[in-house]
Amino acid sequence: MIVFEKPKSLTDAEFHYCPGCTHGIIHRLVARAIDNLGIEGRTIGVAPVGCAVMAYDYFACDMVEAAHGRAPAMATGIKRSLPDNIVFTYQGDGDLASIGMAETVHSAARNENITIIFVNNAIYGMTGGQMAPTSLPGQVTQTSPYGRDVKVTGYPVRICEMLATLDGPEFIARVAVNNVKNVKNAEKVIEKAFRNQVEGKGFSLVEVISACPTNWGMTPDNALKWIDEKMIPYYPLGVYKDRSAKEESQNDK
Amino acid sequence: MSEKVLMKGNEAIAEAAIRAGCMHYFGYPITPQTELAAYMAKKMPKIGGVFLQAESELAAINMVYGVAATGKRVMTSSSSPGVSLKQEGISYIAGSDLPALIVNVQRGGPGLGGIQPSQAYYFQATKGGGHGDYHIIVLAPNSVQEMADLTALSFDLADKYRMPSMLLADGTLGQMMEPVILPEKSNNSVEKPWAVTGTEGKRKHNIVNSLYLKPDILEKVNFERYERYKEVEKNEVRYESFMMDDAEFCVVAFGIAARISKNAVIAARKEGIKVGLIRPITLWPFPKKPLADAADQVKGFVSVELSMGQMIEDINLAISCKKPVILCNRAGGMIPSPEQVLESIKALGGNK
Numbered sequence: 161m162i163v164f165e166k167p168k169s170l171t172d173a174e175f176h177y178c179p180g181c182t183h184g185i186i187h188r189l190v191a192r193a194i195d196n197l198g199i200e201g202r203t204i205g206v207a208p209v210g211c212a213v214m215a216y217d218y219f220a221c222d223m224v225e226a227a228h229g230r231a232p233a234m235a236t237g238i239k240r241s242l243p244d245n246i247v248f249t250y251q252g253d254g255d256l257a258s259i260g261m262a263e264t265v266h267s268a269a270r271n272e273n274i275t276i277i278f279v280n281n282a283i284y285g286m287t288g289g290q291m292a293p294t295s296l297p298g299q300v301t302q303t304s305p306y307g308r309d310v311k312v313t314g315y316p317v318r319i320c321e322m323l324a325t326l327d328g329p330e331f332i333a334r335v336a337v338n339n340v341k342n343v344k345n346a347e348k349v350i351e352k353a354f355r356n357q358v359e360g361k362g363f364s365l366v367e368v369i370s371a372c373p374t375n376w377g378m379t380p381d382n383a384l385k386w387i388d389e390k391m392i393p394y395y396p397l398g399v400y401k402d403r404s405a406k407e408e409s410q411n412d413k
Numbered sequence: 414m415s416e417k418v419l420m421k422g423n424e425a426i427a428e429a430a431i432r433a434g435c436m437h438y439f440g441y442p443i444t445p446q447t448e449l450a451a452y453m454a455k456k457m458p459k460i461g462g463v464f465l466q467a468e469s470e471l472a473a474i475n476m477v478y479g480v481a482a483t484g485k486r487v488m489t490s491s492s493s494p495g496v497s498l499k500q501e502g503i504s505y506i507a508g509s510d511l512p513a514l515i516v517n518v519q520r521g522g523p524g525l526g527g528i529q530p531s532q533a534y535y536f537q538a539t540k541g542g543g544h545g546d547y548h549i550i551v552l553a554p555n556s557v558q559e560m561a562d563l564t565a566l567s568f569d570l571a572d573k574y575r576m577p578s579m580l581l582a583d584g585t586l587g588q589m590m591e592p593v594i595l596p597e598k599s600n601n602s603v604e605k606p607w608a609v610t611g612t613e614g615k616r617k618h619n620i621v622n623s624l625y626l627k628p629d630i631l632e633k634v635n636f637e638r639y640e641r642y643k644e645v646e647k648n649e650v651r652y653e654s655f656m657m658d659d660a661e662f663c664v665v666a667f668g669i670a671a672r673i674s675k676n677a678v679i680a681a682r683k684e685g686i687k688v689g690l691i692r693p694i695t696l697w698p699f700p701k702k703p704l705a706d707a708a709d710q711v712k713g714f715v716s717v718e719l720s721m722g723q724m725i726e727d728i729n730l731a732i733s734c735k736k737p738v739i740l741c742n743r744a745g746g747m748i749p750s751p752e753q754v755l756e757s758i759k760a761l762g763g764n765k
Contacts, residue, residue, distance in 0.1 A: 171618075200612070200614065201611055201612050201613040201614040201615075202611035202613065203611065204483075204609045204610075204611060206479075213624065214624075216620045216622060217620075219618070220612075220618055221611070221612060221618055222609035222610065222611055222612055222618050222619045222620075223609070223618060223619075223620050223621070223622075224478075224479070224482045224509075224609055224620070224621040224622070225509075225620070225621065225622040225623065225624055226475065226478075226505075227475060227478075227501055227502065227505050230471065230472070230475035230478075230502070233467065233471070233472040233473075233475035233476050233478075233479070234475045234476070234478050234479035234482070235479060236465070236472075236476050236479060237437070237439070237475070237476035237477060237478060237479020237480040237481075237482075237483075237487070238479040238480070238482060238483055238609070239479075240437065240463045240465065240476070240479075240480065241437060241463075241479065241480040241483040241485050241487075242483050242610060242611070245610070245611050262468050262469055262471075262472065263468070263471075263472050263475070265468075266467075266468035266472065
């Protein structure tokens with residue numbers, strides 16, 4: 161009996177991610193969702209600019225590589241061209257919440273029937289650890305060496321809370337992958353975000369709180385603890401919007 | 414058979430694009446190309462096509478990038494400041510070897526500039542525009558009829574050479590109405606085995622990408638692309654030659670400037686001045702050889718432009734500075750008169 165195996169929707173290419181980085185787990189969860197729904201042959205993924213820039217080598221489905229922040233626009237084009245295909249983007253916090261904010265908000269407002277996996281590790285990883293729009297107050301980064309001073313740089317952006325105020329999107333949720341329980345839950349939520357698209361329900365975004373031990377300057381173990389102690393209090397986990405579930409519960413009443 | 418209809422240049426582009434099998438349009442409002450988007454907004458939903466007003470020019474060009482990756486014909490249109498915003502996306506599309514059509518109905522610049530016609534985007538269009546080593550095919554119509562005809566050709570060339578093409582029009586051509594015979598429906602699209610359409614479990618995954626972290630590979634990709642550009646330069650140069658057989662002077666102009674120049678050439682001939690006109694229709698590839706040949710025949714050139722003088726540099730390069738080239742120009746949305754062009758022809762020595 162096979163208890164655990166690599167998802168078929170991942171290629172055999174070796175990940176380039178740092179030790180202790182949780183991108184690998186998130187890749188696996190995305191691939192599992194694609195496997196479980198049996199949609200690999202009609203899925204098209206959009207890779208970002210950032211640490212996951214080479215995701216196109218790791219996912220076995222057709223892939224494109226977008227410009228920084230533009231993945232939701234590119235996904236919009238692909239989905240409008242091929243409405244029967246499944247289209248997802250995989251983006252980091254700099255990509256999605258800073259340079260690509262307009263594309264994020266408007267693809268949600270249009271309720272584009274796409275799935276977005278938003279990896280929030282509160283830092284720009286690929287370029288060596290600069291302050292991100294999601295970096296916490298006081299967080300030390302290469303470009304906030306004395307700690308993020310909110311008087312100078314303003315406050316972090318909570319994407320799920322913000323997008324949940326829009327009428328457009330179908331499903332907005334935040335998960336984490338810092339322990340087994342959270343990973344198990346993240347797997348279910350990510351699969352739901354893909355299933356929503358299969359069922360034509362519309363825009364589904366899952367924010368995944370992720371660890372960056374290299375740029376946080378921590379051991380992998382301490383990085384996972386930091387998620388519990390610092391990240392999750394600022395970015396509470398949960399489902400922020402689920403239109404279909406809400407409509408169903410209203411119908412039951 | 415197509416009948417002759419009266420249309421604005423912007424509308425002729427839209428209808429010609431649909432007839433060329435373009436079922437996807439993405440844009441963002443900007444003057445003076447608005448009729449094009451309005452036409453698409455009206456027509457696309459009725460024929461099962463896609464019209465989407467994007468949140469910005471950046472989003473629009475990246476939606477174009479997405480559709481182009483799926484192998485379907487796709488276009489966007491804008492005017493000068495908006496086309497500047499699209500340059501990043503155009504570089505990615507060129508770097509991913511994808512076909513797509515970008516229409517620039519030019520207006521005055523730089524900055525926010527103005528909304529009157531201009532040709533000040535010649536450099537941006539023909540020299541790359543965005544980052545990196547690349548070219549796009551640039552076609553310059555000079556009538557509403559050519560707005561339609563060159564739109565169809567733009568799609569064909571983009572598909573054939575796997576590169577973006579640009580229709581470089583201006584506010585005058587976009588706004589003016591002329592009779593036009595619309596092209597027949599055709600779709601000369603080619604096989605696109607590289608497109609992302611889903612593997613269906615039958616092939617290895619396709620990747621549409623412009624990232625090559627290994628410098629030797631990126632260099633190889635660039636060299637291969639430039640081999641393709643050489644083919645374009647060899648096969649696709651288009652120009653019109655007018656009264657050049659016995660010409661002693663040559664006016665060079667494209668687009669609306671060429672129509673004005675033609676009147677000036679006719680007026681000069683009436684005064685006994687032997688002058689002709691070479692009108693580049695493709696700005697890239699630029700008609701270097703016809704100009705080089707003309708340099709052996711004429712005493713000098715006049716470059717007529719709605720800019721501070723951009724194409725004049727390519728004329729000088731094409732003729733290896735063998736003969737004098739003078740500039741006859743207006744800028745900022747102003748248009749030279751035939752009289753001004755005639756004065757320039759005379760200033761070159763054509764009054765002797």
